[in-house]
Amino acid sequence: MNKQNNTQITSADPDDIGNNQSGNASFDSVLEARISRRSILRGGLGGAAAMMFGGVALGGALTACGGGGSSDSAAPTPAPTPAPTPTPAPAARFNFNPVAKNVLDALTIPAGYSAAVLFALGDPINNATAAYKNDGSDDALSFDFRAGDHHDGMNYFGLNAAGTARDPNGSERGLIAMNHEHITDAFLHVAGATAPGGIRPQAEVDKEIRAHGVAVIEVQKTAGKFQLNRGSSYNRRITAQTPMELNGPARGSDYMKTAYSTAGTQGRGTVNNCATGDTPWGTFLTCEENWAGYFSRTGDVSANRSAAELASFTRYGVPSAASGKRWDTAGAADVYKRWNVAASGASAAADFRNEANTFGYVVEIDPYSASSTPRKRTHLGRFAHECAVYAPVAAGKPVVFYMGDDSRNEYIYKYVSKAVWDPADAGRGLAAGDKYLDEGTLYVAKFNADGSGTWLPLTLANTAISGYAGFSFKTVADICVNTRIAADAAGATKMDRPEWCSVNPKNGEVYYTLTNNSNRVTTGASGSKLLPDAANPRAYEDMKGSTKQTGNVNGHIIRTAEAGADPAATSFKWDVYVFAAEAKAGAAVNLSSLTDDNDMSSPDGIWFSPKSGILWIQTDDGAYTDTTNCMMLAALPGKVGDGGAIKVANSVGGTALEVTTQKGKNPDGETLRRFLVGPKDCEITGIAETPDGKTLFVNIQHPGEDTKVADLGDPSKFTSHWPAGGTARPRSATVVITKDDGGTIGLTL
Template identity: 55%
Template sequence: MTASLRPGADSHHEDSNTSNNPSISSLIDTRLSRRGVLRMGVGTAGAAVMGSFALTACGGGGGDAAVAVDYKLGFTAVEKSLLDVVAVPSGYTANVVYALGDPLTSGTAAYKNDGTDTDFDNRAGDHHDGMEYFGLNAAGTARDANGSSRGLLVMNHEAITDQFLHAAGTTSGTRPASETDKEIPAHGVSIVEVAKNASGVFAYTQGSAYNRRITPLTPVTLSGPVKGNALVKTLYAPTGLTARGTINNCGTGYTPWGSFLTGEENWAGYFTRVSGDDTARGGATAKSVVSLKRYGRAAGATSRHGWETTGSADQYRRWNISQTGVSSDGSDDYRNELNTFGYIVEIDPYVKTAAIRKRTGLGRFAHESASFGKLTAGKPLAVYMGDDSQGEYMYKFVSTALWAPADANPSDRIATGDKYLDSGKLFVAKFAADGSGSWIELNISNSTIAGYATYAFADQADVLVNARLAADAVGATKMDRPEWCAVHPTTGEIYYTLTNNSNRKLEPTGSQFGLDAANPRSYQDAKIGGSLGAAGNINGHIVRMAEAGGESAATSFTWDVYLFGAEAGADLAKVNLSALTASQDFSSPDGLWFSRSSGFCFIQTDDGSYTDVTNCMMLIGKPGTVGDGTTATLNYTKADSSTVAVTTRVGAKPTVDTLRRFLVGPKDCEITGCSETPDGKTVFVNIQHPGETISKANIGDPSKFLSHWPANAGYGAGGTTTARPRSATVVITKNDGGVIGT
């Protein structure tokens, strides 16, 4: 979820899905006039603009606890803003708690933030993303699921703004070890203790025994059906039982037994292949070549950071996945290294010595979050996941093991994960135009998969490693970048953000995608003073699903669109189908999270389309249920003047009582990751890559920086006009001590 449509964004909207899976229908026109909208002035009326140490974040929970109180939204909506601040409603305070480079150990020096800092194995990584809060008891000696004053924040560090990590920016061509050895560990996961200080404000605890980093070099184990398979054998792990590290970690999950799940998202772009690698592997139709191309690594593809150029040492060599060895199984090179990434990874935040597991049973793709369905004793668990790339799919894993409530507080959390996550069935979603849908199992016993002409699956492990190809085979519905998913804590309905899709077209060509009921819009848009851009689903939408009979293991569902992202004032018939007002409008929904305390839905944006009007934001909503709205028919005209129509299902239009803007971030940022303390009175939110747009030529001129946050709010080295921007976690509280959003 690094970027949506911002300049320089990469693998989120690279299309590697070239299957002929049909859209639900081929129905919609691209005609739409440029924005005829009422623009709202930038201001701070009704909002508290973050000043010195004014920030906070949002945490998550797990299990099947129901919301006990029917809360109502009780804050004044924050106005749109282009200021380099974090704005929250009046009556709220936001404080920075943990930022890029903050030292985790007592012996690590304070962060200078001038590009000379090192030792990122012991510092906060970059690009804070999904996170979860895990409670501790007052003494800090054990897990306390109700601990709201002391706990652990576990968060992803998805990517890096590499120029700011080095004093003079990055070196092009051959990358020096001094830069590569900083960039690699700036990725991964942080586990950091936070606690309320004497003033009742959360701060992180430098030197806590719980603090640690998990990086792309940390040893991990492969678990589930793929473990030991020939597809994951490498020079590092010739038996295929282990792997090394995790990277491009995006969304998260909180297991019912109290462990942390992290999704490996756009990992393919970190690897390179030489131009002749197809031939070395047996030609264009060789299985490994088909697989690599489906996951976005064609021969000659360059890597994102060029780490493989640093030297011949193993930690650099692994980023070149060309076939160079002579073994039949890949155990003498890194031809299979890509197959060891793309999984949901489980971590026990409380126990440093616990194994870190890659849960291969949940499939391999560009994982965002992993959200558990409602728990019922004696029935299977369901885990919902999305594949964040244009034209990819929505997935569900259903466990073989039946849920035992005693497992909510086990003595060994990773062993409990083995029980529920290593054996089960993986499904992919197919949407129908009538508002129904089906979950199709991805299993080698399915004759459609076993006989797929494009790729010859060898076994079930092969199906899971190449889940995208298996989903192609069964005709799953291509969606508009399925990002975060979240499950409503009382209804059990499942929500997916579909961030956007510039390749969603009325008359698709090449690798573009047609229109259908679940992805019904393709329209043009323009920034202020700009010309119309190409048609597509510019602003994204949020789909929600209700399992048949409320059963997590159901194989059918009903669906509608909870919200269509749009600019207030846009065409109500073709674009602003949810009739969003100026206090509700948004673009490119990405992060999605439900509070288990209030039942509110938190919606976060990662946008490049509406940023002429406002920085990225977070809204709070009180959603209804699938089917509470109506149908809408979009009528369009094709290039040959023929008319077509597509009918979609639109949830109840939001009101001021059901959806409001709660937060707007600083310049050039993404709002992502949300969690809360169990009492619902503290929320943690991540501000990712403020001011990320910077060139090497301008790295020495702070006047060219787009952002100086959070130093301009009083946190860390630098100042309001000179500091390099930093990703950071903010903690938000209500001044009267109440539940957030009420």
């Protein structure tokens, strides 16, 4: 997620770099392959715009039985009247018309719906903090009590009417826990961040550290509309400096020992929090994605580092010298020094050489306890976590979580707890997390070309790992901290950037977004360059204006069905639910026959509504933005196996490659349609819903991010002014979407 560009200090998007140089093929075999040569709230949009785009572009600040009698006669007994065939239930139908693609600097939603901004960058979360100025001048330390930047994944946690206790069905009052993934430093500071190179000012770094992390806020319906309760005792910010407990097998290991925690049991902060999850026991899971680029190794001497350390740095993309953020340059205090992982002291307990080992995890937070300390759950593995979502729980059965590693050529994982589910643990918070998340088995997925798959255990009992020549795995902590290397050893399938995942509440099938992969080629595969395979079957050329884009440009969504419908099974079936593509693309690319009402590019966020069963799909796109801003679509998907095998004809640079894959039934306008389009330069990401299904919360991330720092003095050159409009700086924000008649979002139930 998190498209990075010239408005930020960091360089390329870490998702697009890829650090998997393992020899794993995407598949052991391919059935058939042959190579041959040959932007809501901007004013001025009236009814005409609404009609043009098929929605509203918002302005403002927002049995019968047969029977026969007996007779002594020999007359034949009449045949019984057959029972009438039951009338099938009507198919679920969307209650909105599709919104058209557009490049407006507005949030465009369907007619009959309304939206309003709830919580934007810099908004105070208490009554003591001043309103946000939105000119870059707000005090850095005040961000301990303000909304952070780049609103991302979020979850809703219900409260009772008094706001005093958890109520899973509370739809009038609740808590929202949300990620603040990154920053658009052009707008966070008065004149953008200090130019690359040299020393960063402390005031800038202090603000950036606090603008990352997580916010927990209470929201409540007042006069029929949700508002932030600034006086709530639940409200809190968790930043890149907040104390954390390190839990699971890596706790107390040599990997975790630093000058801050010589026992290796604690760490500080969470960064680049992308997607999320919740738990059956009522806690929030935030996931650390592109954390590696926050660190520096300035002054480190490779000859003084072990081969294992160097292998880990390389596999995770920890820089070999200065980092893009350069937070470590802002001063001698350890709040800054900790971002440099050079071995500068006499031992690990004297410096921060292991600091990077304390990042890359799923972090568990109790939203109902503002005084609780978050826990980093190391047994769920260390990688660029996107999300962690659980399968439906059953008493006496393990608890299972699914996860993706968002980088090119990375893997899909699941975790199966050792403890079995006890319904008495619902609502027990972090204590239940200790029970279920600190001991279990981590698996990685291998997709076979025939539509089957295997979950490979990442354990020392797996001889592919314990006997791996490329790295010495002796303890479970070795696996938990070096999960990517263990997955390489196990022989997992390299995927096209696994991002969010979600479990279909109707049948337990799991959907994963594979956003894109520019490293798919049709010839000359080596290193990070991969041939297409059955689970990642496309490599093609696409033009964006005069620029040629190659690889799996638009991405796809894959889905799995566990053997025997058992989440703890070690095998599964799979197919591709939908291939993202431009409607105008040829049949070899637009394999799912998408139309102008439902075409998309780079699916990223994905989430099933427990109430309606809608699968919401959100995009983070750079390939189709000459035609449309990022969007959110509603889907009513079928199930694994509702389609069949197809051949995909790929071509890059004149080289053809045909691949056989497993494809689901094509969606149509009744099962997939566009629900909204965001403002300029944004990503649509993060979604939550009240239990009654009548209120939807959606995050609009980094509108206007393509604005150049050099243009900050001229608001007319800002690429977006959403949500305030006029000449205002744009802000990431959470919007509340409701149906004007008070009905369920998306479907009439």
